[in-house]
Amino acid sequence: MKSRVLTRSITLALYGGLAGMLAQSVAIAQEEKGEELEAIIVTGSRIKRAETETAQPVFALERVDLERTGLTSVADVLTDLTSNGASIGLTVNNGNTNGTSRVDLRNCGSNRTLVLVNGRRWVPELNGNVDLSSIPFAAIERIEVLKDGASSIYGTDAICGVINITMRDKFEGAQATAYVGENSHGDGRRTAYDLTMGTSNDRGSVLFNVAYTNQEPIMAGDRDISSVPLFGFPANTSSPGRASPTTPFGSFNVPDRGVLTLDPSKPGCRPNQDCTDATGLSDFRVFNFRTDGYNFTPVNYLVQPQETQSVYTQGRYDLTDNVKLRAEMLFNQRSSEAQLAAQPLSGVRLHADNVYNPFGVTVNGVTFRPTVQPRSFAVDQDTVRYGLGLEGNFGLWDRGFNWDVNYSYSNNELVQVKRGFFDATRFGLATGPSFIDAGGVARCGTAAAPIAGCVPFNLTGGQSGITPEMLAYVGVVPRNITEQQTKNYTANLSGEIVELPAGMLAFAAGLEYRKEFGYFDPDPLTQSGNVLGDNPATATRGGYNLTEGFIELAVPVLRDVTFAKSLEFSVATRHSDYSNFGTTNNPKFGFTWRPIDDLLVRGNYAEGFRAPSINELFAGQATGFPTAVDPCSRNSTIFQENADVRARCAAAGVPTNYQQSAAQVRGTSGGNPNLSPETARTKTLGLVYSPEFVEGLNVALDWYNIQIENNISARTTQQILNDCFVSNISSRCALIFRDLDGSQFGNPGEVRQVLATNQNFASGLEVEGFDFTVDYNFSTDYGDFKVNWDNAYISYYGDLHQPDRGVRNGDGDPTLGNQIGTQLNNSSAGSLWRLQSRISTTWTQGDWSATLGANYTSALKENCSLVVNTANALGQADLRNLCSNPNRVINTYSLSGANIVARPSLQPQNEIEDVWYFDAQATWQAPWKAKITAGIRNLFDKDPPVCFSCFANNYETNYRVPGRFYYVSYQQKF
Numbered sequence: 024m025k026s027r028v029l030t031r032s033i034t035l036a037l038y039g040g041l042a043g044m045l046a047q048s049v050a051i052a053q054e055e056k057g058e059e060l061e062a063i064i065v066t067g068s069r070i071k072r073a074e075t076e077t078a079q080p081v082f083a084l085e086r087v088d089l090e091r092t093g094l095t096s097v098a099d100v101l102t103d104l105t106s107n108g109a110s111i112g113l114t115v116n117n118g119n120t121n122g123t124s125r126v127d128l129r130n131c132g133s134n135r136t137l138v139l140v141n142g143r144r145w146v147p148e149l150n151g152n153v154d155l156s157s158i159p160f161a162a163i164e165r166i167e168v169l170k171d172g173a174s175s176i177y178g179t180d181a182i183c184g185v186i187n188i189t190m191r192d193k194f195e196g197a198q199a200t201a202y203v204g205e206n207s208h209g210d211g212r213r214t215a216y217d218l219t220m221g222t223s224n225d226r227g228s229v230l231f232n233v234a235y236t237n238q239e240p241i242m243a244g245d246r247d248i249s250s251v252p253l254f255g256f257p258a259n260t261s262s263p264g265r266a267s268p269t270t271p272f273g274s275f276n277v278p279d280r281g282v283l284t285l286d287p288s289k290p291g292c293r294p295n296q297d298c299t300d301a302t303g304l305s306d307f308r309v310f311n312f313r314t315d316g317y318n319f320t321p322v323n324y325l326v327q328p329q330e331t332q333s334v335y336t337q338g339r340y341d342l343t344d345n346v347k348l349r350a351e352m353l354f355n356q357r358s359s360e361a362q363l364a365a366q367p368l369s370g371v372r373l374h375a376d377n378v379y380n381p382f383g384v385t386v387n388g389v390t391f392r393p394t395v396q397p398r399s400f401a402v403d404q405d406t407v408r409y410g411l412g413l414e415g416n417f418g419l420w421d422r423g424f425n426w427d428v429n430y431s432y433s434n435n436e437l438v439q440v441k442r443g444f445f446d447a448t449r450f451g452l453a454t455g456p457s458f459i460d461a462g463g464v465a466r467c468g469t470a471a472a473p474i475a476g477c478v479p480f481n482l483t484g485g486q487s488g489i490t491p492e493m494l495a496y497v498g499v500v501p502r503n504i505t506e507q508q509t510k511n512y513t514a515n516l517s518g519e520i521v522e523l524p525a526g527m528l529a530f531a532a533g534l535e536y537r538k539e540f541g542y543f544d545p546d547p548l549t550q551s552g553n554v555l556g557d558n559p560a561t562a563t564r565g566g567y568n569l570t571e572g573f574i575e576l577a578v579p580v581l582r583d584v585t586f587a588k589s590l591e592f593s594v595a596t597r598h599s600d601y602s603n604f605g606t607t608n609n610p611k612f613g614f615t616w617r618p619i620d621d622l623l624v625r626g627n628y629a630e631g632f633r634a635p636s637i638n639e640l641f642a643g644q645a646t647g648f649p650t651a652v653d654p655c656s657r658n659s660t661i662f663q664e665n666a667d668v669r670a671r672c673a674a675a676g677v678p679t680n681y682q683q684s685a686a687q688v689r690g691t692s693g694g695n696p697n698l699s700p701e702t703a704r705t706k707t708l709g710l711v712y713s714p715e716f717v718e719g720l721n722v723a724l725d726w727y728n729i730q731i732e733n734n735i736s737a738r739t740t741q742q743i744l745n746d747c748f749v750s751n752i753s754s755r756c757a758l759i760f761r762d763l764d765g766s767q768f769g770n771p772g773e774v775r776q777v778l779a780t781n782q783n784f785a786s787g788l789e790v791e792g793f794d795f796t797v798d799y800n801f802s803t804d805y806g807d808f809k810v811n812w813d814n815a816y817i818s819y820y821g822d823l824h825q826p827d828r829g830v831r832n833g834d835g836d837p838t839l840g841n842q843i844g845t846q847l848n849n850s851s852a853g854s855l856w857r858l859q860s861r862i863s864t865t866w867t868q869g870d871w872s873a874t875l876g877a878n879y880t881s882a883l884k885e886n887c888s889l890v891v892n893t894a895n896a897l898g899q900a901d902l903r904n905l906c907s908n909p910n911r912v913i914n915t916y917s918l919s920g921a922n923i924v925a926r927p928s929l930q931p932q933n934e935i936e937d938v939w940y941f942d943a944q945a946t947w948q949a950p951w952k953a954k955i956t957a958g959i960r961n962l963f964d965k966d967p968p969v970c971f972s973c974f975a976n977n978y979e980t981n982y983r984v985p986g987r988f989y990y991v992s993y994q995q996k997f
Contacts, residue, residue, distance in 0.1 A: 066081055066139075066142075066167040066169045066185060066187040067079040067081060067169045067171065067173055067176065067185065068176065068531070068575065068577075068593070069176060069515060069517060069531035069533065069573075069575055070517055070529050070530070070531045070575060070577050071425065071517060078593050078613030078614055078615050078625045078626065078627045078707075079169055079170075079171040079173070079613065079625075079627050079707065080169070080170045080171060080625075080707065080709060080723065080725045080794060081167055081168065081169050081170070082104070082106070082167070082168040082170065082796070082813065083165060083166070083167045083168070084100070084165065084166045084167075084168075085164075085165050086163070086164050086165065086191075089160070089163065089166070090956070091863070091865060091874045091876075091944060092876075092942075093204070093942065093944055093956075093958040093960055093988075093990050094160075095160050095161075095202055095213060095215040095236055096124065096155070096156065096160050096236070097124075097155040097156075097158050097160055097163070097166070097188065098110075098112045098113075098124030098125070098126070098155040098156060099112070100160075100166065101126040101155065101166075101168075101186065102126075102981060103861065103878060104168060104813075104861070105794075105813050105814055105815035105859040105860060105861050106128050106129060106168065106170050106184065106794065106815045106859075107126055107127060107128060108127040108128070108129060108130030108131070108854075108855070108856075109127065109130070109853055109854040109855075109979065109980075109981045110124075110125045110126055110127035110133055110981065111123060111124065111125050111133070112124040112125070112980075112981075113238060113326055113327045113329055113359070114325070114326055114327075114980040114981070114984060115975075115980045116243075116323055116324040116325070116327055116361050116362070116363070116975065117323065117363065117974065117975040118975075119327070119361060120361040120363075120400035120402075120439070121361075121400070121402055121437060121439065121505075122156070122327055122329060122357070122359030122360070122361060122400075122402045122404075123148065123152065123154040123156070124154060124155045124156045125152050125153065125154070125155060126138070126153075126155060126186055128168070128170065128183045128184035128186075129170075129183040129184060129727075129729060129790050129792075129817075130790065130817070130820060130855055131182060131183035131184075131729065131731065131788065131790060132183075133152045133153075134150060134151035134152050134180065134633070134636065135180060135182040135183045135633055135701075135731070136180070136183055136184050136185070136186060137173070137177055137179075137180040137181040137184070137185045137186070138153040138155070138185075138186045138188070139177070139185060139186065139187040139188065140158060140187075140188045140189075140190065140408075141188075141189060141190055141351065141410075142187060142189075143410065143429070143431055143511065143513075144177075144431075144433075144509065144511060144537075145157075145158065145188075145408075145433065146406060146408060146433030146434065146435045146507060146508075146509050147435075147507060147509070147539075147636070148435070148505075148507060148638075149505060149507055149541045149542075149543060149563060149636060149637045149638040149642075150636050150637075150638040150639070151180065151633075151636030151637075151638070151639070154357075154404070154406075154435070156329065156331060156355075156357050156359075156404075157355045157357065157404065157406035157435065158188060158355070159217075159232070159234045159331070159333035159335055159353070159355055160215075160234070160236070161200070161215070161217035161219070161232055161234035161333075162190050162191055162217075162219075162232040162234065162333070162335040162353075163188055163189070163190060163191065164189045164190060164191040164192065165188075165189040166186065166187070166188050166189075167186070167187045167188075167189070168184065168185075168186055169181075169184055169185040169186075169187070170184050170725070170727070170794060171184065171185075171627055171629065171705060171707050171727065172184075172629045172630075172631040172703055172705030172729065173185050173611075173629065173631070174597060174609045174611075174629065174630065174631035174632055174703070175573060175575070175595040175596055175597045175609045175610060175611035175629060175630070175631075176573065176575065176595060176597070176611070178535070178569075178571055178597060178599060179599070179632060179633050179634040179700070180633050180634075181631060182631045182632075182633055182701070182703040182705070182729070182731060183703075183705075183729055183790070190335060190337060190351070190353075191219065191221075191230055191232065191337075192228070192230060192337060192339075193221065193223055193228050193230070194219055194220070194221030194223075194228075194230045195221060195222065195223065196220070196221070196222075196996060196997055197218070197219065197220040197221075197996070197997040198218070198219045198220075198994060198995070198996045198997070199216075199217070199218045199219075199994070199995050199997075200215070200216065200217050200218075200992060200993070200994040200995075201214075201215075201216050201992065201993050201994075202214065202215040202216070202990065202991070202992040203215075203990065203991060203992075204988055204989060204990030204991075205988070205989060205990075206241065206984065206986040206987070206988055207964065207986045207987040207988070207989065208241075208245060208246070208985070208986045210239065210240070210241045210242070210245060211238075211239060211240070211241040211326055211984065211986075211988070212237075212239045213236070213237065213238050213239070213990070214235075214236070214237045215234070215235065215236040215237075215992075216234070216235045216236075217232065217233065217234035217235070218232070218233050218234075219231070219232045220232075225341075226340060226341045227338065227339050227340035227341060228338065228339050229336070229337075229338045229339075230335075230336065230337045230338070231334075231335075231336045232333075232334070232335045232336070233333070233334050233335075234331075234332070234333045234335075235330075235331070235332050235333075236329075236330070236331045237329075237330045237331075238326065238327075238328055238329045238330070239328055240324050240325075240326055240327060240328040240360075240362075241324065241325040241326040241984055242321065242322070242323070242324065242325060243320045243321065243322075243323040243324065243325045243975075243976060244320060244321025244322065244323075245325070246325060246984070246985045246986075247985075248966065248967065248969060248976070248977050248978055248985060249320055249323075249325055249975075249976040249977055249978070250320055250321060251318060251320060251977075252264070252265035252266045252267075252316075252318060252319065252320055253265040253266075253889065253890075253893065253971065253977070254969050254971065254977040255890075255902060255905045255969075256890075256893055256894075256897075256902065257313075257314070257897075258316075258318040258320075259314055259315060259316045259317070259318060260312075260313055260314070260316055260893060260896075260897065261312050261315075261316030261317075261686070262312040262316075262658070262682065262683065262684060262685075262686070263658060263889060263892040263893045263895075263896050264312075264313075264316060264889075264893045264896070265686060265889070265974075266316025266317055266318055266319070267316055267317040267319050267364070267367060267392070267685070267686070268310075268312060268315075268316055268317075268390065268684050268685055269317060269367035269368065269369060269390040269391065269392045269685065270284065270315060270316065270317040270390075270391075270392055271317065271365075271391075271392050271393070271394045271485055271486050272284050272285040272286075272287055272291075272315070272485050273285055273389060273390065273391040273482055273483065273485075274310045274315075274389070274390045274391075275307070275373070275382065275386045275389055275483075276386065276387070276388050276389075276765070276769035276770065277382045277384065277386055278384055280382070281309055281310075282309065282310040282769075283307040283308065283309060283310060283382075284307065284308065284309075284310040284315055285306060285307055285483060285484070285485055286306055286307065286308050287485070289305075289306035289307075290306065290484065290485075290487070290488075291306045291307075291381075291483050291484040291485055291488055292378075292379045292381060292481055292483040292484040292488060293484060293488060294465070294481055294484065294488060294489075294490050294493075295459065295463060295464055295465045296378075296459075297378050297459050298378060298379050298380065298381045298483065299376070299377070299378060299380055299381065299383070304381045304382065306381075307381070307483075312896075313896065313897060317364075317392060317394075319363075319364035320364075320976075322362065322363075322364050322365075322397045323362060323363055323364060323975065324360075324361060324362050325976060325984055326984055327359055327360060327361055327362075328359060328360055329357065329358070329359040330357070330358045330359070331355060331356065331357045331358075332355070332356045333353065333354065333355040333356070334352075334353070334354045335351075335352070335353045335354075336351070336352050336353075337349075337350070337351040337352075338350050338351075342413075343415075345415045345416055345417060346413060346414075346415040347413070347414050347415060348411075348412075348413055349410075349411070349412045349413075349414060350409075350410065350411050350412075351408075351409065351410045352408070352409040352410075353406070353407070353408045353409070354405070354406070354407050355405070355406040356403070356404070356405050356406075357402070357403070357404040357405075357406075358401075358402065358403050358404075359401075359402045359404075360399055360400060360401045360402065361399070361400040361402075362397055362398065362399050362400070363397065363398040363399075363400075364392070364394070364397060364398070365392050365393055365394040365395070365396055365397050365398065365443060366392070366393070366398050366443050366444055366445065366555070366556045366557070367390065367392050367556060367685075368389075368390060368391045368392065368393070368445070368450075368555060368556050369388070369390045369556065369685070369768060370388060370389075370390075370767045370768050370769075371388075371389040371390070371391060371450070371454060371482065371555075372385065372386070372387050372388075372389065372451070372454060373385065373386045373389050373454050373482055373483075374454060374455045374456050376455075376456040376457070376469075377454055377455065377456060377457050377479060378457045378458060378459060378465050378479055379457075379465075379479060379480075379481040379482060379483050379484065379488075380483065381483060386769070387765065387766055387767070387769050388762075388765060388766075388767060388768040388769015388770060389454075389482060389769065390684075391482050393486070393489055393494070394486055395486055395489055395494065396442070396443045396494065396498075397443055398441070398442070398443035398444065399441070399442045399443060400439055400440075400441055401439070401440045401441075401442070402437060402438070402439050402440075403437070403438045404435065404436065404437040404438075405434075405435075405436050406433070406434070406435045406436075407432075407433070407434045407435075408431065408432065408433040408434075409431070409432055410429060410430065410431035410432075411429070411430050411431075412427055412428060412429035412430070413427065413428050413429075414426065414427035414428075415427075422518055422519050422520070423518055423519065424516060424517065424518035425516070425517050425518060426514075426515065426516045426517075427513075427514070427515050428513070428514045428515075429511075429512070429513045429514075430510075430511070430512055431509075431510075431511045432508075432509070432510055432511075433507075433508070433509045433511075434506070434507070434508050434509075435505075435506065435507045435508075436504070436505070436506045437504070437505040437506070438502065438503070438504050438505075439502070439503045439504075439505075440500060440501075440502050441500065441501045441502075441503070441546075441557070442500055444498070444499050444500070444501060444554050444555070444556070444557050445497045445498060445499060445554070445555040445556070446497055446498070446499045446548065446553060446554070446555065447552070447553045447554065447555040448553055449477070449496060449497045450480060450497045450555050452467050452468075452474055452477050453467060453477060453478060453479050453480035453493070453496060453497055454479075454480055454482065455467065455468075456468060456469055457479040458470050458473075460473075465478070465479045466479070467479055476496070477496060478490075478492050478493050478495075478496040478497075479493070480493050480496075480497055481493065497555075499548055499554060501545070501546035501548055501549050501554055501557070502546050503543070503544065503545045503546055503549065504542075504543070504544045505541070505542070505543045505544075506541060506542055507539075507540075507541035507637070508538075508539070508540045508541065509537065509538070509539055510537065510538045511535070511536075511537045511538075512535065512536045512537075513533060513534070513535045513536075514533060514534050514535075515531065515532070515533035516531070516532050516533065517529070517530060517531035517532070518530065523578070523579055523580075524582075525579035525580055525581050525582035525589070525590070525591075526579035526582060526591075527579070528576065528577070528578055528579070529576070529577040530574065530575065530576050530577070531573075531574070531575045532572075532573065532574040532575070533572070533573055534570075534571070534572050535570070535571040535572070535573075536568070536569070536570050536571075537568065537569055537571075538566070538567075538568040539566050539567055539568070539637065540565075540566030540637075541563075541564075541565070541566060541637045542562065542563060542564040542565075543560075543562060543563035543564075543638075543642070543643075544562050544564075545560045545561070545562060545643075550562060550643075558645055558646045558647050558648070559644075559645070559646045560643060560644065560645035560646070561643030561644050561645075562643050563637070563638060563641050563642045563643050563694065564641060565637050565640055565641030565696075566637060567601055567602045567603040567634075567637075567640075568601075568602045569599055569600060569601045569602065569634075570599075570600045571597060571598065571599045571600070572597070572598050573595060573596065573597040573598070574595065574596060575593065575594070575595035576593065576594050576595070577591060577592075577593050578591060578592045578593070578594065579591045580592060586618045586619075587616065587617070587618060588617040588618070588619060588620055589615070589616070589617045590614070590615075590616045590617075591614065591615050591616075592612070592613070592614050593611075593612070593613040593614070593615075594610070594611065594612050594613075595610065595611045596608060596609065596610040596611070597609050597610075599632075599634075601634055601700075603635075603640065603696075604634070604635075604698075604699055604700060607632050607700060607702075609629070609630045609631055609632055610629075610630055611627065611628065611629040611630070612627070612628050612629075613625070613626060613627035613628070613629075614626055614627075620715070621712060621713055621714050621715060622710065622711070622712050622713075623710065623711040623712075623713075624709075624710055625707075625708075625709050625710075625711065625725075626706075626707060626708040626709070627705070627706070627707045628704075628705070628706050629704070629705045630702070630703065630704055630705075631702070631703040631704075631705060632700045632701060632702050632703065633700060633701040633703070633735075634700045635698040635699075635700060635735055635781075638694060639694055639695070639698055639735055639781050640694050640695065640696050640698060641694045641696060642692070642693055642694035642781075643693060643694070644691055644692070644693040645691070645692055645693065646689055646690065646691045646692075646776075647689075647690055647691075647692070648687035648688065648689055648690070649687060649688065649690050649739065649740045649741070650686050650687050650688075650741075650974050651686075651687070651688040651690075651739075651740045651741040651744060651777075652683070652741065652744075652888075653683040653688065653744060653774055654668050654672070654744055654745060654748040654749055655668070655672035655675070655677040655681060655748060655772065656681060656682050656683035657679070657680060657681060657682050658682055658683075658892065658896070659683070659892075660888055660892065660928070660929060661748075661749060661928070664928060664929070665749070665926070665928075667751070667919075668748050668749055671747070671748045671751065672748055675748075675756065675759075675761070676761070676763045676772075677761065677763070677772040678771050678772050681770070681771060681772030681773075682770075683773070683774075684768070684770045684773060685773075688740050688744075688774045688777060689774070689775065689776050689777065690739075690740035690776070690777045690778075690779055691776055691777070691778050691779065692737055692779050692780060692781070693780045693781070694780070694781060695780050695781040695782060698735055698781060698782070698783060699733060699783055700733070701731055701732065701733050701734050701735055701783075702731075702732045702733055703729060703730060703731045703732070704729075704730045704732075705727065705728070705729050705730075706727065706728045707725055707726065707727045707728075708725070708726050709723060709724055709725030709726065709794075710722075710723065710724050710725075711723045717799075718801070719798075719799055719800035719801050720797075720798070720799045721796075721797070721798040721799075722796070722797050722798075723794070723795070723796045723797075724793065724794070724795050724796075725793065725794045725795075726791075726792075726793050727790075727791065727792060727793075727794070728789070728790075728791045729788075729789065729790045729791070730787065730788075730789045730823055731787050731788040731789070731823075732785070732787045732823065733783045733784070733785070733787065734783070734784050734786075734787050734788050735781055735782070735783055735784075736781070736782070736784055737779040737780060737781050737782065738755075738779050739779070740777045740779065743755050743758050743759065743777050743778075743779060744759065744774075744777065746836070747759055749915075749917045750836065750837070750917040750918040751917065751918055751919060752836075752918060758777055758778040758779065759774065759776075759777055760774070760775045760776045760777075760778075761773065761774055761775055762774075762775045784833070784834055785832075785833030785834050786822045786823060786832035786833040786834045786836070786838070787822065787823035787833060788821075788822070788823070789819060789820075789821060789822065789823050789824065789825060790817065790819065790820050791817070791818050791819040791820075791825075792815065792816050792817035792818050792819070793814075793815075793816045793818070794813075794814065794815055794816075795813075795814040795816070796811070796812065796813045796814070797810070797811070797812040797813075798810070798811050805868065806866050806867055806868030807866070807867045807868065808864065808865070808866055808867075809863075809864070809865040809867075810862075810863070810864050810865075811861075811862070811863045812860070812861070812862045812863075813860070813861045813862075814858065814859070814860045814861075815858070815859045815860075816857065816858050817843050817855070817856070817857055817858075818843065818857075819841050819843060820841065820842050820843040820855050821838065821839060821840055821841050821842050821843075822838045822839070825841065826838045826840065827840055828840030828841075828916070829914065829916040829923060829925060830923075831923060835918075836918070837916035837917065837918065837923050842855055843855050843857050844856070844857045844881070844882070844883060844884055845883060845884050845885065846883045846884070846885035846935060846970055846972055846973070846979065847972075853973075853979070854880075854883060854979045854981060855883070856880045856881050856883065857881045858879070858880070858881040859878075859879065859880050859881070860877075860878070860879040861876070861877070861878050861879070862876065862877045862879075863875075863876040863877075864876075870947055870948040870949070870950075871945070871946070871947055871948075872945070872946045873943070873944065873945045873946070874942075874943070874944045874945075874958075875941070875942070875943050876941070876942040876943075876944075877939060877940065877941050877942075878939070878940045878942075879937065879938070879939050879940075880937060880938050880982075881937050882934055882935060882936055882937040883934070883935040883970075884932055884933070884934060884935070885932065885933050885934075885935055885970060885971060885972040886930065886931070886932065886933075886972050887905070887906040887909070887931045887932060887933040887971045887972065888929075888930065888931050889971060889972070890902070890903065890905050890906050890909070890931065890933070890971050891903050891906060891909050891929075891931040903931075905933070905971070906931045906932065906933045906971070907932065907933050907934045908931065908932045908933070908934075909931045910929070910931070911929070911930055911931055911932045912927050912928065912929055912930065913927070913928065913930050914926060914927055914928070915927075915928040915930070933971055933972075935968045935969070935970055935979075936968045938965060938967070938968060938982065939965065940960075940961055940965055940983055941961070941962040941963055941965075942958065942959065942960045942961070942962060943958060943959050943962050944956060944957070944958030944959075945957055945958070951995075952995065952996040952997070953993065953994060953995045953996070954992075954993075954994040955991070955992075955993055955994075956991065956992045956993075956994075957989075957990070957991045957992075958989075958990050958991075959987055959988065959989055959990075960983070960987070960988040960990070961983050961986070961987050961988060962987065964986065964987050965983075966985045967979070967982035967983060967984075967985065968982070
């Protein structure tokens with residue numbers, strides 16, 4: 024409690040001190056400076072300009088800033104940005120079996136952030152996201168973050184922001200860098216090596232960079248917080264609880280005996296010994312959901328291993344004084360692996376005549392987990408990109424013009440090899456009839472009709488009852504291939520048209536043609552659904568092409584008049600013609616106004632769009648197992664409290680004594696070729712203040728509002744279950760399929776499948792908030808200081824038009840209201856922080872420099888019904904207090920015909936505390952042209968806060984892994 028009060032006091036003091044400084048400074052003007060700046064292109068505009076402050080807010084990180092983070096990947100750097108929401112990276116193991124890393128500006132979704140490299144689109148994944156691990160960190164010169172929509176300039180995907188990564192260009196000589204870091208727990212070692220060489224002359228330049236990185240894994244079982252399924256509870260408690268009911272000792276729903284399991288202290292059935300005479304039946308007892316669950320966490324990765332190798336080269340040659348040839352090439356190879364607990368097998372049928380069946384009858388719905396082999400998802404990804412372009416300038420009518428034409432090609436191929444899976448057909452034979460032959464060896468089939476090569480599988484002998492021969496017969500190694508190709512042609516022209524009283528009317532215009540194609544080819548066994556317990560998936564294949572044109576104008580209106588040192592408007596529009604859905608037009612209007620030299624007022628209104636991705640359009644059906652609570656389970660809170668829910672469940676044929684046996688429910692998703700694009704409206708308004716009397720100080724405050732209409736998504740499995748049985752929406756009930764007779768899972772009523780395909784949602788998404796940044800550079804007798812304080816505050820996150828909770832949204836459903844400050848249930852990356860703050864202070868004197876950084880995330884609220892339900896089931900009322908508010912009762916809303924009905928409901932809530940992380944780094948420039956750096960991330964060894972609603976690890980994966988991280992690097996120039 025004291026630390027929380029101290030944290031909030033420091034936060035308030037920082038805000039209060041800055042507010043006082045602004046109040047003192049706002050009325051003081053700065054004398055006009057005559058320094059002339061080189062015209063450059065700033066992210067968010069195609070027009071070259073000397074002013075770096077535009078109508079849109081841009082945050083930039085130079086090469087030196089990147090090195091001060093102590094990080095070696097683009098994804099890790101962007102994760103630390105305050106405007107980045109919870110995003111997927113190597114710390115997400117469950118739900119990220121491809122090992123991808125993404126950025127998610129404004130919590131809009133990573134596919135609504137456009138990623139550029141050298142101002143051009145980077146190769147996307149099939150779902151429209153960009154894997155940041157395919158961009159080599161060592162070759163980067165600068166990262167610019169445009170925190171605004173920019174579809175009129177860049178086209179699709181630029182709804183919630185743009186990341187533009189500029190690669191290193193001019194370089195003289197050679198430079199080699201070596202980096203090594205490790206967690207204080209002795210794991211998670213990261214190494215990185217790179218070599219950069221370059222040369223240039225009056226006619227051209229060449230740069231070459233080669234880099235290697237290796238991230239070693241961290242196991243979930245090696246940290247206290249992630250070593251059990253539900254923190255604070257016994258590791259083997261399931262239903263309620265989070266341990267898996269699918270265990271190495273099996274569960275067998277034997278007629279007239281109930282659900283049995285092998286007693287862990289007993290041997291059970293032995294390999295190549297006949298067990299059908301029921302002599303081994305005494306080794307089994309009734310399955311206890313409170314004590315017999317399986318702790319799946321120790322073998323999961325907390326941080327996935329990853330290895331990358333890259334080569335980047337870039338060249339420029341002046342063909343004439345006014346024409347330049349540019350070329351670039353990049354190759355990046357990534358190897359990574361996700362690892363999960365051994366495959367849980369469910370719905371297995373153990374035949375009465377199997378030699379390893381001691382029950383004397385056929386048993387349906389057997390569950391079993393062969394823990395001798397975990398599931399692994401090994402990925403090899405190759406990314407190739409090359410580009411060729413001509414650029415130049417010319418004069419006409421006493422005006423200067425710039426032009427460029429470019430071609431780029433990108434290809435991303437990913438091969439995923441999966442181990443620890445089983446052939447369903449062979450498994451059916453191995454658990455069917457079998458016998459012991461004359462040599463004392465178990466054989467499949469019957470003595471009269473043996474099945475050649477088949478080895479009976481022992482489900483009733485625990486892990487010691489499984490032999491290598493059994494695994495070899497049923498095991499399969501599925502291999503999935505994904506590829507995405509992009510071809511892009513662009514032509515641009517910019518310059519100044521006519522001189523107006525306030526300056527030159529400038530323009531940029533361009534044409535673009537792009538072709539996208541991609542496919543996902545699952546292993547044939549996966550496509551046929553013949554991989555036991557795995558996610559069946561059919562192939563994805565498709566593409567589209569588009570033609571676009573844009574024009575942008577910078578219109579100076581006033582200059583050097585009272586209350587207007589300058590006033591400029593910017594207007595732009597883009598016309599896009601897609602082969603699959605037609606045309607869209609997206610205009611933009613912005614302004615910059617300097618009432619005095621010290622103060623810039625800026626604003627922007629932009630319309631944007633996001634075209635459906637190849638996956639959203641053409642994905643085949645794929646099955647996953649998300650966590651969900653069945654409202655019809657007799658131990659669920661809503662079933663116990665709501666008579667209407669009980670009646671609907673009974674009408675659906677669900678037995679009144681049905682209890683959900685597994686926390687994960689099979690959900691099937693797929694593409695929809697009839698999707699239309701998302702549309703968006705983005706508004707920003709801000710101030711940039713640079714007082715003359717405080718040299719080196721810049722303060723920026725920006726408000727933004729993003730409204731996304733027609734957004735593309737799919738209802739979650741949990742939403743569909745709730746919509747059917749709680750909100751009484753009959754169309755959702757048609758998407759739910761149950762095993763009502765128990766023939767598949769041995770538990771009558773169990774959910775067999777929930778269908779959820781992509782669709783456009785009228786309820787949309789709206790995000791509103793403020794960005795506040797302070798930059799202060801100053802010199803003293805004790806050295807030079809650079810201070811950056813960056814803040815992102817979100818005031819609203821939820822359905823369009825900010826409806827109150829319980830009001831009907833655009834899709835006719837009761838809205839959840841403002842969700843900011845909450846943790847989304849069962850999400851791998853679902854934290855909606857109200858405030859993120861980042862402070863960095865760098866000191867430099869002579870050959871020495873040091874940086875102290877701090878990152879802050881505000882508190883969250885989460886649903887902790889699972890804690891209360893599990894504590895009640897265990898009869899340990901004191902464990903309810905792991906929730907900060909276990910007795911919270913609020914109204915829940917559901918549909919009753921055309922009306923929304925409010926009903927008081929127990930909704931326990933927990934507060935996830937706010938967090939400060941501190942980092943420190945020191946650097947020495949050695950006299951032999953070397954630079955030596957050492958640092959510590961998470962200086963004070965802050966553990967992540969416990970999150971009970973987070974499915975994996977018991978904490979949100981965008982918090983840092985427990986433990987300090989120590990690192991050193993050595994850089995040598997030649």
